[in-house]
Amino acid sequence: MTEQVDVLIIGSGPAGSTYARTIGDAVPTARILMVEVGPHIPGVRGAHTQNMSEEARVAAQLLTQGPETGVERAKALADIADGLDPSLEFRQTILPGLFFLDPRPKLAEDEVGLSAASMASGVGGMGIHWGTSSPRPHQSERIPFIPADELDAALDHAEQLLGVTKWDVPGTGLAEAIRREMADEFDGPGLTPVGFMPSAIQWKDGQAHFSGTGVILGDLEATVPGFELRAETLAKRVVVEDGVAVGAILEDRGTGDLREVRARHVVVCADGLRTPQVLFASGVRPAALGHHLNEHFQVGAFGYLNDAFDPERHDSDPERLGYVLVPFSDARPMQGGIIAMMNSPYSLGIDDEALASRLVAFAWYGAKDIQFRDRVEFSETETDFYGMPKMTVHYSHTDQDLRTIQRLKENARRSADRIGALAEEPELAAGGSSLHYQGTVRMGAADDGASVCDQYLKVWGVDNLYVGGNGVIPTSTAANPTLTTVALAWRAATRIAARLLDRT
Known part of the structure; x- marks a missing residue:
């Protein structure tokens, strides 16, 4: 028998989970099926790996590496592409729990590629690995055709769903001392003021708890009897009949069996690369599909605080990250992060406490000059x-991009000079390292061939088919995109819920 549901959601990451939670809260009687190509992860469903013991975290990471499941990433460094940085930072932030799209891409003469482009496959998606930074978009990062009050309301709701903690200005202790220096260096007319990075982290009994995808889903299984999260299930294609999405063909990854599921609404939230892949495989191929691919540039370096910022001279609040944020502004299309690592909830693996207490990270992100020709191409x-x-990425740097990268390096040096000294020269991370791939299913104000979906993420020309994830963001951004992605998914999900209620 053909299975019938109200909503089929492809992908269990933050966007897909936002759709499920929003629709389930509004329509508790709905039958919602969420499918995930990767496996279940032992422990609490959707828990962030940073909340796990070291043993459990390693086990979870090994499970979510797709075709490289079980491969210890540190042992695979010899097989990575030229230009990838096999440093401690790279091993900690890029390799565990992820798999490369193509570690040895063949590039055309004028291309730089995204050699570090990576994905995760497992219940919770990238939401069980992410860094939790949740800044709001500013100025031209914001989506111009969504009314400002509506976008702000959606961002408010996204902060609630993710459990975002925000710190007011002025702060206290070392974090405030650093913020004042950065404000003196980088604030100015028309620029978004320096503050602190909002993060999806909460403190419980003195311990930091990272928001994983499970925080978004909440107790959905208990409140919505018709909700099911089915792991190791691949969506081969969406079934479209007479311009209407009516379901999908699903493959059981364990047995290879194929099954059709019929649905009143189909939502594809696979990620910025696999969402357009699913649409392509389904014969849904608007002109902009896979195009306008972009990720923000990432320039980083470590340094050390000077004596004036010796942590022993400043009170320290254990529940402040010490993450100073220099936000994006149109006059400075980049975002800076200055992070005193002594307050970092991440394990640094540094035994020398005195050394670790002076360590500071400088992370600058720059907005890409978006081009139609930058794309992910799909093989027939x-x-x-x-x-x-099969996917092939085509990606280049414009002259404007090169200027942005140079300015990122200069600003990393400027921020270091204010509070200490760099231990290394700022370097541009390999393309794809940010894991924030945008534009491939971008939203638009009109069906004019330059976008894939409307402002409520419904795919142009196909009824009842929606998308979600970082790929829907149409603007050039430097801010971490997860908060915006969740906000946009929430807006779209409220529309689906309303349509379901109209028919009940």
């Missing part, structure tokens, strides 16, 4: 590990 004949159309 070749397939990937999952049997889906």
